């Protein structure tokens with residue numbers, strides 16, 4: 693007689709991990725969307741390494757991002773960002789949190805699309821502004837009207853971020869809630 697052994701249900705993290713397989717999880721979105729914070733916590737839940745492209749760029753260049761922009765300009769920064777992200781994607785699975793402009797660069801976007809499952813953390817202007825206005829370290833927001841600049845970036849970038857496989861609305865809820873929503877969205881990609 694064969695005995696039917698019931699399997700316990702998989703946890704959300706285990707379901708998401710299974711759906712991810714060997715792919716990287718790549719977080720994209722505007723400054724302040726929570727890519728670094730939610731990315732780190734998601735990696736912990738999934739039991740895979742976490743890397744942040746902005747931090748990695750600062751590590752390899754031994755310069756801060758504002759200094760890189762000031763010394764070499766945005767075009768050079770983007771070229772370095774492409775190279776760093778291409779390398780970070782090489783050994784998955786990992787969670788790779790990207791800088792806000794990474795996915796907007798055509799070259800970088802091509803590598804990201806090849807290298808992982810992309811999740812867009814989409815937030816509205818008030819949420820982003822509330823978060824980014826606390827620190828003035830973002831070179832692109834050093835303008836006369838940084839809130840308007842942020843809105844302009846939203847208008848220009850949101851149609852491109854929308855190419856991500858998965859979108860999760862980033863808002864003022866507990867970070868743990870955001871992580872659960874990211875994991876649920878990843879798990880759901882296997883059920884479609």
Ligand SMILES: Nc1ncnc2c1ncn2[C@@H]1O[C@H](COP(=O)(O)OP(=O)(O)OP(=O)(O)O)[C@@H](O)[C@H]1O
Nearest residue numbers: 722723724725726727728729791792823865866867
């Ligand atoms: N759900 C949340 N609730 C409250 N605060 C949050 C939430 N998610 C992120 N934050 C906070 O908002 C700030 C910006 O988040 P974070 O640095 O992760 O954004 P980011 O998308 O990585 O931005 P950047 O592109 O500038 O690196 C941080 O102080 C972070 O702790």
Ligand SMILES: O=C(O)C1=C[C@@H](O)[C@@H](O)[C@H](O)C1
Nearest residue numbers: 723746757791792793830831
């Ligand atoms: O939105 C952007 O273009 C940027 C976001 C940050 O993460 C940094 O990568 C840099 O400040 C540029």
Ligand SMILES: [Mg+2]
Nearest residue numbers: 727728746790
């Ligand atoms: Mg970040």
